Amino acid sequence: MDIPTLRQAVEASPDNVPLLLLYGKALADAFELDEAKATYERILKLDADNAVAIRGVVNVLQQLGKYSEAIIRVEHIKERNPNLAQVWFSLAELYCVDEQLQLARDHYQRACELDPALRSERLERQLGQSATEQKDAKTEAIPTDVGGAAAGAMRDPNEWDDKRGSEGMDPLEALKIEFLDKREKIRFSEVGGMESLKETIRMKILYPMQNAELFAAYGKKAGGGVLLYGPPGCGKTLISRATAGEIDANFISVGLHQVLNMWLGESEAKLHAIFELARKYAPSVLFFDEVDALAADRKDLRTSAGRTLINQFLAELDGNIAENKDVLVLGATNAPWHLDSAFLRPGRFDQLIFAPPPDEPARRDILDIHLKNKPTEKIDLSKAAGAMKNFSGADIKAAVDTATETAVAEAMKKGKLVPLSTKAITSAAKKTKPSTMKWFDSAKNYALYANQSGFYDDVLTYLGIKK
Ligand SMILES: Nc1ncnc2c1ncn2[C@@H]1O[C@H](COP(=O)(O)OP(=O)(O)OP(=O)(O)O)[C@@H](O)[C@H]1O
Ligand SMILES: [Mg+2]
Incomplete structure (x- = not known):
């Protein structure tokens, strides 16, 4: 069945797990990854231990490159249900990609104890291979080769x-x-x-x-x-x-x-x-x-x-x-x-x-830069910058451009130069929508839940979540 047909079927019976599984797979195969992820998540709401859906979510997250998020999610599932072999196996794969090899081996071993059918030559090879490669990492041109691609390639x-x-x-x-x-x-x-x-x-x-x-x-x-x-x-x-x-x-x-x-x-x-x-x-x-x-x-x-x-x-x-x-x-x-x-x-x-959104002094700086070589009155930079909370540098430039266009239009009407004023800039700022907040909506989640090695501490500090 193709995706539109499956989608219709799913709409008709939204709690049908086998159908949702088909739909999820079709989406994943077509690289409609976000929708695939949502579908697998819906399955897990209905059947928290569904091994196929767990596998599906992990695959999608891997394809999206979201290894840390995948690890966190699967670790949660493991806590709830420590006897699901598939969960241990998925974690083994994820830790392998993340090059936490000891953890990967431990998880793989546990998975095989729970379900010997999960034995995977591929994964064993990767775990063995990556282990020796790690030793040689300094001398080799290719430090890791998790995907199994040959160095000769x-x-x-x-x-x-x-x-x-x-x-x-x-x-x-x-x-x-x-x-x-x-x-x-x-x-x-x-x-x-x-x-x-x-x-x-x-x-x-x-x-x-x-x-x-x-x-x-x-x-x-x-x-x-x-x-x-x-x-x-x-x-x-x-x-x-x-x-x-x-x-x-x-x-x-x-x-x-x-x-x-x-x-x-x-x-x-x-x-x-x-x-x-x-x-x-x-x-x-x-x-x-x-x-x-x-x-x-x-x-x-x-x-x-x-x-x-x-x-x-x-x-x-x-x-x-x-x-x-x-x-x-x-x-x-x-x-x-x-x-x-x-x-x-x-x-x-x-x-x-x-590279955070500019703070107030930086906004003054950026304003100054973009107002350079334009006819202006004496601009109260603090006041203008104060009207630009959460603005990016590009937003500031956009506000200056708007103010400039207005001034040019007026100048044509009057037949003489109309210098930019503080008021012209603040009212242009009011018409400009700051664009940085949306980014923080998603960044915040990564910083909170996938903050390996404290990489995103600066984001948390910026948001006032961490000092
Ligand atoms: N610190 C700044 N000083 C002066 N102008 C700035 C500053 N930041 C941004 N701008 C203005 O905004 C424009 C866009 O900025 P830039 O392309 O560097 O953003 P970016 O961070 O690379 O964004 P993206 O993530 O979308 O690629 C610049 O060309 C410049 O006009
Ligand atoms: Mg850029």
Whole structure:
């Protein structure tokens, strides 16, 4: 039966568990993951111990990259009903992906005791294999290979170069990525607020470049990875560009969707070419927007090929393939919880930094920046910023744009310049809807319930939940 037919049937008998199971599976197969999840949850409300539904929810959460959430949910089920073999088995799989191998083995063992039919060669292999790989993690280019993808599947770094050479393609054109050379000059001064983030970035790349010998004495090199996360419009992309201007480096911006939209196997080569480009043009800022796409591209990740792409990315970041000297890798995401925790190990994106909505002083700063070069009266920045609670940087810009449009219209009528006033700005602010609150609705749940290693403490602090 197809999905619309099943949906109709479910509407007619909403408590029919076998029917709901069919529907859930059809949805999951069609990658309608949110609806699949909701369906399995409905089943669990009707039949809390339904093993198929538990499995279904876990699969969906895994496909969404929400490993932590999956673990939390299944642990809850386990508490309620400690003798369900499927629950132990699911947890074994989840802990395996999360690389908590001892926990994974313990859970697997218990699952098999409860139900020997659950024995899985695949999982056993992964548990054994990952264990030996962990030992070798430092010397191997591929630190983890949970999906079972063979190391040999990774592209030989030279392969792409050869191909490109023979076809004589301009790599930038071939890659269709944004490349700005050093002439582009947005500086930190054009980014309002974000002071501690600016200092972190300087510490990672600017100071080590300026004081190479001193940093070398401490075994520190310029470069590394920083992952920025936060609500939309709060300056993640802007500060990444400005970093390149500030340190006088090249800026290479990659939307990961561009990489993922390739044929399988091509993506790795493309990713490698991008990193090579950044190394060649160092000092450079290599910016990956929407890094969560790596985890969220469900179709790819269902296969081991997706895993291989992640491994390629991590190996490039690690500097195992080639040194990333003077290359600062910045990543930005609205949904860091979709990312595999392997991204956040030391040496990779080893700093996860929250880019919050601007506080009042930052809002003044941003206002000042966006009012620059416009005809204004003397603006009471505190008053204007005070009218912009919960505004993102983009919202502030939108309010200024609205006020400007009104002023221009008036100026045309009057035939002379009408300077922007504090009042014009505050009334434009009233017409602008702050856009950051919606993000916190979902962020809050992750921060509360999936806050491994305290990654999202900053979100809780921002919300006043944690001091
Ligand atoms: N701190 C800031 N200072 C000055 N302008 C800002 C600031 N933050 C945001 N803006 C304005 O908002 C616009 C959008 O910001 P930006 O693209 O950097 O947001 P983002 O955090 O990357 O959002 P998204 O998550 O949607 O990608 C910027 O181009 C700029 O005009
Ligand atoms: Mg952005």
